[in-house]
Amino acid sequence: MNQTQFKNLDPPLRVAWGQALASIRVRFLRMLITSLGVALGIAFFCSMQTLRLAPQKDSTQSPEQMQWLIGTSLVMCLVGVTNSMLMSVTERYREIGTIKCLGASDTFIVKVFFFEAILLGFIGSLSGAIIGTALMAITMLVLGNPPIFVSTLQVVVLGTSVGIVMTVLAAIAPAVQAARMPAAAALRMDI
Amino acid sequence: MSSVADKEVVVRTVDVVKQYGEGEAAVRALNGVTCEIFNGEYLSIMGPSGSGKSTLFNMIGGLDKPNEGSVFVNSVDIAQLTAKELAFLRCHTIGYIFQTFNLITVRTALENVTLPMLFAGLTPDEAEERGMKLLTTVGLGHRFHHRPSELSGGQQQRVAIARSLANNPSIILADEPTGNLDLKTGQEIIDLLRSLNQERGVTIISATHDHKMLDVSDRIFHIRDGVLALVETRDELDRSKATASGS
Numbered sequence: 192m193n194q195t196q197f198k199n200l201d202p203p204l205r206v207a208w209g210q211a212l213a214s215i216r217v218r219f220l221r222m223l224i225t226s227l228g229v230a231l232g233i234a235f236f237c238s239m240q241t242l243r244l245a246p247q248k249d250s251t252q253s254p255e256q257m258q259w260l261i262g263t264s265l266v267m268c269l270v271g272v273t274n275s276m277l278m279s280v281t282e283r284y285r286e287i288g289t290i291k292c293l294g295a296s297d298t299f300i301v302k303v304f305f306f307e308a309i310l311l312g313f314i315g316s317l318s319g320a321i322i323g324t325a326l327m328a329i330t331m332l333v334l335g336n337p338p339i340f341v342s343t344l345q346v347v348v349l350g351t352s353v354g355i356v357m358t359v360l361a362a363i364a365p366a367v368q369a370a371r372m373p374a375a376a377a378l379r380m381d382i
Numbered sequence: 383m384s385s386v387a388d389k390e391v392v393v394r395t396v397d398v399v400k401q402y403g404e405g406e407a408a409v410r411a412l413n414g415v416t417c418e419i420f421n422g423e424y425l426s427i428m429g430p431s432g433s434g435k436s437t438l439f440n441m442i443g444g445l446d447k448p449n450e451g452s453v454f455v456n457s458v459d460i461a462q463l464t465a466k467e468l469a470f471l472r473c474h475t476i477g478y479i480f481q482t483f484n485l486i487t488v489r490t491a492l493e494n495v496t497l498p499m500l501f502a503g504l505t506p507d508e509a510e511e512r513g514m515k516l517l518t519t520v521g522l523g524h525r526f527h528h529r530p531s532e533l534s535g536g537q538q539q540r541v542a543i544a545r546s547l548a549n550n551p552s553i554i555l556a557d558e559p560t561g562n563l564d565l566k567t568g569q570e571i572i573d574l575l576r577s578l579n580q581e582r583g584v585t586i587i588s589a590t591h592d593h594k595m596l597d598v599s600d601r602i603f604h605i606r607d608g609v610l611a612l613v614e615t616r617d618e619l620d621r622s623k624a625t626a627s628g629s
């Protein structure tokens with residue numbers, strides 16, 4: 192009898208990377224909308240940060256108000272990103288179940304979503320950060336309160352990092368849960 | 383295949399019980415199924431809708447765990463396997479075919495076939511070469527770069543069959559492989575499965591409603607309300623056919 196021998200091997204990272212790229216390429220429009228959601232949240236966050244770091248001549252806003260605005264922008268961002276990523280995982284339960292039938296380990300599935308989230312998060316956050324910061328900077332320039340160039344760069348870097356971390360976290364949690372589910376259950380899920 | 387002496391058991395289930403839900407709402411999809419499936423046979427699992435065919439498919443394929451009882455694949459109790467080992471079993475020992483084809487929509491026909499090989503550790507070049515051979519075997523060598531959405535149902539099922547063969551499994555599990563196909567295409571798929579069974583010696587286990595399947599099956603399991611009600615062999619089938627046509 193051909194006794195099965197069990198080796199613990201996972202395919203090289205490029206296999207998961209290839210799957211993530213294929214997924215993004217084919218679902219390009221869908222992914223664009225998802226990253227737009229990320230971009231909007233981060234744009235709001237960055238514009239608030241730019242405002243905060245600006246040299247305050249006439250303090251129209253109290254520090255408390257500012258904190259509240261930044262808090263709101265973060266929550267908005269978090270909700271938007273979590274919602275988009277949650278949907279992009281749950282609408283693919285069938286695909287997850289199928290890939291498991293082909294012999295993918297749970298970690299492979301999580302890796303695919305991880306790569307997708309990093310790419311989406313990077314593109315969405317960077318564009319959102321640049322747009323949000325630039326819009327606020329221009330507004331302030333017009334109002335005669337020019338922002339410091341270095342601090343706007345800092346805001347862009349901060350916004351991009353916050354966006355990537357958020358996107359990855361928001362994707363990983365549902366992906367881990369979906370990967371752990373028995374293959375039969377994942378295959379049955381149809382939404 | 384048909385002689386009793388060389389019958390080697392590839393799958394054995396012992397008192398498998400599968401229950402969905404709890405308490406009042408509980409459904410016993412399988413209620414104590416004990417069976418043996420032999421190496422190299424073409425086995426059909428028949429039964430009315432809701433009788434538990436797909437549930438048995440999931441148990442044998444290691445896609446779900448029974449509440450009671452055990453399933454042995456190549457003498458290994460699959461309940462004892464870790465998630466990693468189960469993944470290995472799915473990769474190397476079993477090929478799956480579904481009613482709804484379940485191809486990976488974002489990848490081409492060839493990529494669908496090579497993905498399991500990459501899981502098995504083949505290099506992309508080796509995988510591509512093997513993948514093209516398999517696609518040619520199922521008659522789709524010329525459509526290798528198309529994505530599933532660009533293929534007909536029958537063509538998608540052929541890709542799924544090629545994919546199920548990716549790592550030379552000893553078992554192919556099929557859940558109503560002809561369920562979404564027209565009569566002629568369904569017959570072609572059945573013929574293809576039968577020829578793979580005869581040429582490669584791969585064990586085929588197929589849940590089905592399709593009476594065309596009976597003609598090629600070595601044995602038939604009849605399932606009713608989650609129990610194995612009757613096992614028919616080729617000889618019995620031929621005999622009943624002969625009496626039916628003789629009368």
Ligand SMILES: Nc1ncnc2c1ncn2[C@@H]1O[C@H](COP(=O)(O)OP(=O)(O)OP(=O)(O)O)[C@@H](O)[C@H]1O
Nearest residue numbers: 379402403409411430431432433434435436437438
């Ligand atoms: N995930 C589930 N949750 C709850 N009940 C389920 C689940 N899967 C199957 N069942 C129930 O278990 C029983 C057997 O279902 P199963 O899918 O195995 O039937 P089947 O023989 O494959 O039917 P069909 O020919 O229609 O595919 C049915 O009564 C079904 O309602």
Ligand SMILES: [Mg+2]
Nearest residue numbers: 435436437557
């Ligand atoms: Mg079924």
